[in-house]
Each structure stands twice: as structure tokens, then as C-alpha cells.
Amino acid sequence: MVVVNTPSDSPDDRMRWDIFCKVIDNLGDIGVCWRLARQLASEHSAAVRLWVDNLDRFSNLCSAVTPQSTTQHVDSIEVCRWPALFPDIEPADIADVVIEAFGCDIPANYLTAMNQRQVAPIWINLEYLSAEDWVEECHGLASPQSHSPLKKYFYFPGFTPQTGGLLREKGLLEERAAFDEVARKEFWKTLGIPAPATEELRVSLFCYENSALRGLLNDWAAGCEPIGLVVTSGLAARRVSDWIGEPLSERGIVRRGSLTMYGIPFLSQWQYDRLLWSCDVNFVRGEDSFVRAQWAQRPFVWQIYPQAEQAHLAKLDAFLSRYLNSFPDLCGVRDCFYSWNGFGKMAESWRKFTENRQLVEQHGKVWARQLDQTGDLANNLDRFVRGNLGIPLL
Amino acid sequence: MSVKIAGELQSGNVIIVENSPVVVLKAQYNKSGRNAAVVKVRAKNLMTNRISELIFKADEKLEGVMLERKECTYSYYSAPNHVFVDADFNEYEIDEESLSDITKFLTSDMTDVCEVTFYEGRSISVVLPKTIIREVEYTEPVARGDTSGKITKAAILKETKHELQVSAFVEIGDKIEIDTETGEFKRRCT
CATH class of the missing domain: 3.40.50.2000 (Glycogen Phosphorylase B;)
Structure with a gap:
């Protein structure tokens, strides 16, 4: 039975985030995810696990990444290989917040475990940046499922306060x-x-x-x-x-x-x-x-x-x-x-x-x-997630 | 039960969301650049009557509900409901909110055959014919010299006072054809 809107049951107090990213034909997508992961960890005390399908390509962007390692820690981020056959995962190992970046579909068995998790995670679809007006109308809306209390929220970066803003590190x-x-x-x-x-x-x-x-x-x-x-x-x-x-x-x-x-x-x-x-x-x-x-x-x-x-x-x-x-x-x-x-x-x-x-x-x-003035995306996202989980802002 | 592709959702469709039937009041498709095509949906939960805005990827498969449909004509308004009647003179009430997109075209003398949708015996939505004809109550005088139809001006419909853009040659009292899916002027009938 999935329960919604209750605080994290993480053993440490840090909120756990899983970010899924597929490296497409260039390093733009992983570039955004890597920035976001580091910002969440360093500025919002988050425990971040970044799932990447191509660590070879990622290592071009971040030389500290070892392509052969299945799991490694880089800049306090847990970087994990996202294999074609995703291993079964225990519901307790599902993060508080799950981000599928740029519409990459998260693995089916991970999704099953999300449904079985005692506390429903916040599920975010992080979209590409656009300045179009319709983005303001769609930003933050929930995409519910037919037979599950899991909700996926569409999160749009953008240029106005009615959107998620742009990534900008503190300082x-x-x-x-x-x-x-x-x-x-x-x-x-x-x-x-x-x-x-x-x-x-x-x-x-x-x-x-x-x-x-x-x-x-x-x-x-x-x-x-x-x-x-x-x-x-x-x-x-x-x-x-x-x-x-x-x-x-x-x-x-x-x-x-x-x-x-x-x-x-x-x-x-x-x-x-x-x-x-x-x-x-x-x-x-x-x-x-x-x-x-x-x-x-x-x-x-x-x-x-x-x-x-x-x-x-x-x-x-x-x-x-x-x-x-x-x-x-x-x-x-x-x-x-x-x-x-x-x-x-x-x-x-x-x-x-x-x-x-x-x-x-x-x-x-x-x-x-x-x-x-629109605030930065990582901060806005953290506030959005905490608002939906009912957790006070840091 | 049926499969509904989110990108094909229309007003009046009923889908299952979090185990509850919701009727689509409005569906708006958006797509550009690399962003996934999405459909923003204004929907009413048929169990709670709660209205909310939702979003789906356009290629997402949703669970649809097979619904009963009947041809009816508009009869009258009895606040807060609009009343439609079938060929056997059975009356069906639908609240104004559920008809959000079509009330601007409902007139007391309309004879258009509409399609009323029912969920578990309850009337939940109405679809107008693809095109309807309505009378222009007011518009600015004709702009002389232009008959191309490319220049438009505002016109107000009789009774509903709904305003829409029409070709410059349309005059007061003209009957005009309107596309009910887009809400746009199609042509002058008289």
C-alpha cells in the first residue's frame, strides 16, 4: 500500500534523489543533470544518485568519472551505470525524489518498486528549456496514472517566475x-x-x-x-x-x-x-x-x-x-x-x-x-518537492 | 474499457485517473523543439466533481471508459444547469461548468443535433456538431474594397454575446458558419 504526502523515511536526514539521464548525441543532457546533481548535493544537502547510461561519454565531461565502475562517488554524487537490463531494486532503496530527465523513461522494474514503496516518491519529468508561453501553463502540473497514486510532475525550466527558472549555482x-x-x-x-x-x-x-x-x-x-x-x-x-x-x-x-x-x-x-x-x-x-x-x-x-x-x-x-x-x-x-x-x-x-x-x-x-529574479532551477525544484512532500523548507 | 491515447483526447472523453472516472472538459496539445509533445487537460472527477488541470505525454496510453451517447437537442437553461432533450422528450441536465467550451454557442432557438454523453446513467458532457450557424448581432461596418476575407474584425453573436473574429465583409444580421472544434469563423451563409 502506497502512502502519499508523508516525510522521508531515509535513515539519515538527507532527502534522497535519483536522477536518470540518457546521454543522447551530445553532452547537453548529461551536462544539465550533472550541474543539477551537484547543486542539489552542495546547496540543498541532498543525497544524490545519478544514473547514466553511457559513462564513457560522461567521462569526457567529467574526467573524475571512471567509465568501468558500476558505482562510484564523484563530488559527493553517487554516479551509477544505468545498464540496459536494470537490476531489480527494493522499494526501500527507491529515492524520495525521482527525476527522469528530458523524458527518458525510467526502468520498468524501478517503476514497480516506486509503486511498492511505503512512502510514494515525488516523480519529476524534467523537460527541455523553452521560452514559449504554453510552458508557463504546463509547468508543475501533475500527470496522474490510471491505477496508481504515483503522480509524475512536469517540471519546465524557463525564463519567467511562472516556470522552474534556470540552473545557476549559488555565488x-x-x-x-x-x-x-x-x-x-x-x-x-x-x-x-x-x-x-x-x-x-x-x-x-x-x-x-x-x-x-x-x-x-x-x-x-x-x-x-x-x-x-x-x-x-x-x-x-x-x-x-x-x-x-x-x-x-x-x-x-x-x-x-x-x-x-x-x-x-x-x-x-x-x-x-x-x-x-x-x-x-x-x-x-x-x-x-x-x-x-x-x-x-x-x-x-x-x-x-x-x-x-x-x-x-x-x-x-x-x-x-x-x-x-x-x-x-x-x-x-x-x-x-x-x-x-x-x-x-x-x-x-x-x-x-x-x-x-x-x-x-x-x-x-x-x-x-x-x-x-526568477530564482534558480535547483532551488525552485527543491521548494517544489518539499511543498509536495509536506516537508518544511531548509 | 478502452485505451485512449492522450494526444487524441477531446472534450467529453472519460478516462480513469487514480481509479476514478474523470471527464475531459478541455484538452490542449503542445509540441515544440525537443520537448515531448504534451496534452494539458482540464478535467472533472465524476465521483467528487472536483476540477483539476493535468498533463500527459501525448503518446501516453490512458484507460478510457466506454460511454453511452444519445442525440439530443438543446431545450432551455435552468440555473445552474442546461437542459437537453432526446427524441422521446426525456430531459437531461448538465451543469454549466461541464459545458465550459460550448455555452457560448447555446441559444434558445437552436435546432442543432448534439451528442450527449452518459456515465452510469448520468449526463456528463455535450458535443456540438462540427459546424453550426449563428446570427451576427453586431459588428463594425464593412471595410469597403476588401472582399478577400483575409482582413478580419470582431463580431458579436446574437443572444450569447460571444465575440469572435470574422471576415471584414460580414454584416449585422448575417448568418455565419462556425467550426465548433476551433471556435473559428468559417464562412458567411447569407
Whole structure:
């Protein structure tokens, strides 16, 4: 018999969380889950177990992860392999809160044990980020089952107080504000990249397949302004290498006209934040780097995860409507985002965007302050869960 | 008992939720980008009459309930219920909340044949025909020169005072065809 709305029966007082994550075609999903897991553990005293189906890929993002280990502790998180055949689990071993990230279906035998648990766990479906209006209406709603008291709650990250907000670690904005010129120079040194020269525009590149990339590289190489392009490892480095005609290796430097390209190794999340803080403009993609670019308060250009039949355009539009709501878009932000996503002339919109870079940066600071008022996702989620379990807030 | 796909839910459907029958008052489908397609449902628990908002993945299989249905016509309003009558002049009362999406089209002189749904002998919902015809009580004068129908303006329906967008050439007293699923103007009849 399942009982609902009673406090945790965990042997220690910490609330136990199980997060299930499947590594899809890139590291965005696990990137979000890893941030969330660490925040819940470090800021909300949670005992977090993170189930990941591909520890090999995860170890790229977090070098402390040993792919061969079935269970291991990393940064006080219990990281577990999510095997294809999930082992039977005792109801008492089910966490107080179960998160299925991005609609990954949790294993059937785990679900059975959830139903048998004496205290029904809070079951959360953590969704992808979207700025669309309908997200506000659906955020936090329960998805009940036909013959079980278990309820799955849909939890939507977002840009307004009517959503779950965005992941932002405690102290992130203070660290960002304290990241001065000295820290920036030190960071470049750790990457083996010279600090930007006075006239240079330093740009970071993280992208999916992108039809506008070659044209932009051509323009940068042929232009008058010196551009220092820091190319993230993986797809971006491969496509830039294709354009160069030779591999851009990790820590490699290649020059073409006014364009100097720097290869870098795979960065940890902590390092990637510093890269975003150190560049004048950041090209970002998907969800996690997109959110971090907003907290970086530097001009950024977003490549949204492409979908069949242009289904992603509504999401892009919705974000731009919110982002540019209080900012008369004389700076070509909208054009630049659209061009980078395959709809427009990148050379023209880039020129306008960079000419107005200072204004875009100022707007970025205002925007980040606005986002900060929605509260951060981990904190909002913790409050949501405690509210549903009837447990007082910490 | 039957299987209902959440993405196909419509007003009037009854599904089992936490062992209780609930009638769908409104179903709204949302899908974009990488997010799972979801259906937001406003539903009433038929045991407790409690109304709540729920959400389902669009591909989720739910347990549906086979229901009895009868063709009826609208008869009159007796607060807080609307009364429908079948061919044998049996009357069936349904409360206003359960008809949330269609009361804007209920008029005392309507002859449309509606479908009333019953759960364990109790009338719980009504579905209007796919299209209905209603009279425009008021709209701004015709915008001269435009007959394309692309420019729209607001119009108020006779009796219910419901406002909807119609083509610019529609005039006061015109009969118009309305799609009851979308609530949108389809064409002018007169």
C-alpha cells in the first residue's frame, strides 16, 4: 500500500534523489543533470544518485568519472551505470525524489518498486528549456496514472517566475563579477592561448552542423579586424579543420588572413564558464551552453537544436521575443540569431551585431539581472518537492 | 474499457485517473523543439466533481471508459444547469461548468443535433456538431474594397454575446458558419 504526502523515511536526514539521464548525441543532457546533481548535493544537502547510461561519454565531461565502475562517488554524487537490463531494486532503496530527465523513461522494474514503496516518491519529468508561453501553463502540473497514486510532475525550466527558472549555482554571479582582467589573463595562460591583443575580437565557437559557418570563417579571414577564434573540441573543431584543410589539434594554432584559430581540449563545466567570461562574443548551442552564455553576460549567438520541419523555430522566436522585449533590436541580434540558424545573411547581420557589441553586452547584464529574479532551477525544484512532500523548507 | 491515447483526447472523453472516472472538459496539445509533445487537460472527477488541470505525454496510453451517447437537442437553461432533450422528450441536465467550451454557442432557438454523453446513467458532457450557424448581432461596418476575407474584425453573436473574429465583409444580421472544434469563423451563409 502506497502512502502519499508523508516525510522521508531515509535513515539519515538527507532527502534522497535519483536522477536518470540518457546521454543522447551530445553532452547537453548529461551536462544539465550533472550541474543539477551537484547543486542539489552542495546547496540543498541532498543525497544524490545519478544514473547514466553511457559513462564513457560522461567521462569526457567529467574526467573524475571512471567509465568501468558500476558505482562510484564523484563530488559527493553517487554516479551509477544505468545498464540496459536494470537490476531489480527494493522499494526501500527507491529515492524520495525521482527525476527522469528530458523524458527518458525510467526502468520498468524501478517503476514497480516506486509503486511498492511505503512512502510514494515525488516523480519529476524534467523537460527541455523553452521560452514559449504554453510552458508557463504546463509547468508543475501533475500527470496522474490510471491505477496508481504515483503522480509524475512536469517540471519546465524557463525564463519567467511562472516556470522552474534556470540552473545557476549559488555565488555564480559573484564569481563572474570578480573575474577581472588579471583572472582572464591567467585563464588564457592555462589554455596555452595568448591574451587577446588590443584590437582583437576574441570569439568562442561551440556549434552543431551549421551551413553558415564556412561563409563566416571566409569573411573573418578576409576582413580587416583581427579575430581570435577559440574552437571547442568535437564537431566545431572538425568543421573548422575541414575549412582550414588540415586538423586543428588541441592546443594547435592556425592562421588564415585576419583569423587566428585556437584548438582547445574538452573543457570542464567550470573551465567552459571561464571561457565564456573571457571572450568578447560566444557562439553557443543547445541548452546548457546557451544558459551559461546568458549568465556570462557577454554577447552571444545561439544555435538552437535543429528539428525536423523547422519545429525549433517557434522556440527560437519565443526566446528572442522575451530576450529583446525591453531592448529595441537596432543591433541586429534577431537577424544574427536567425542567420546563424540558417535563415538570413550571416555576413551582414554579423557586421551589425559586432558594431553594436557594447550595447548588446549592456543588455546582457540587464537580462541576467532579470533572469536572476526568477530564482534558480535547483532551488525552485527543491521548494517544489518539499511543498509536495509536506516537508518544511531548509 | 478502452485505451485512449492522450494526444487524441477531446472534450467529453472519460478516462480513469487514480481509479476514478474523470471527464475531459478541455484538452490542449503542445509540441515544440525537443520537448515531448504534451496534452494539458482540464478535467472533472465524476465521483467528487472536483476540477483539476493535468498533463500527459501525448503518446501516453490512458484507460478510457466506454460511454453511452444519445442525440439530443438543446431545450432551455435552468440555473445552474442546461437542459437537453432526446427524441422521446426525456430531459437531461448538465451543469454549466461541464459545458465550459460550448455555452457560448447555446441559444434558445437552436435546432442543432448534439451528442450527449452518459456515465452510469448520468449526463456528463455535450458535443456540438462540427459546424453550426449563428446570427451576427453586431459588428463594425464593412471595410469597403476588401472582399478577400483575409482582413478580419470582431463580431458579436446574437443572444450569447460571444465575440469572435470574422471576415471584414460580414454584416449585422448575417448568418455565419462556425467550426465548433476551433471556435473559428468559417464562412458567411447569407
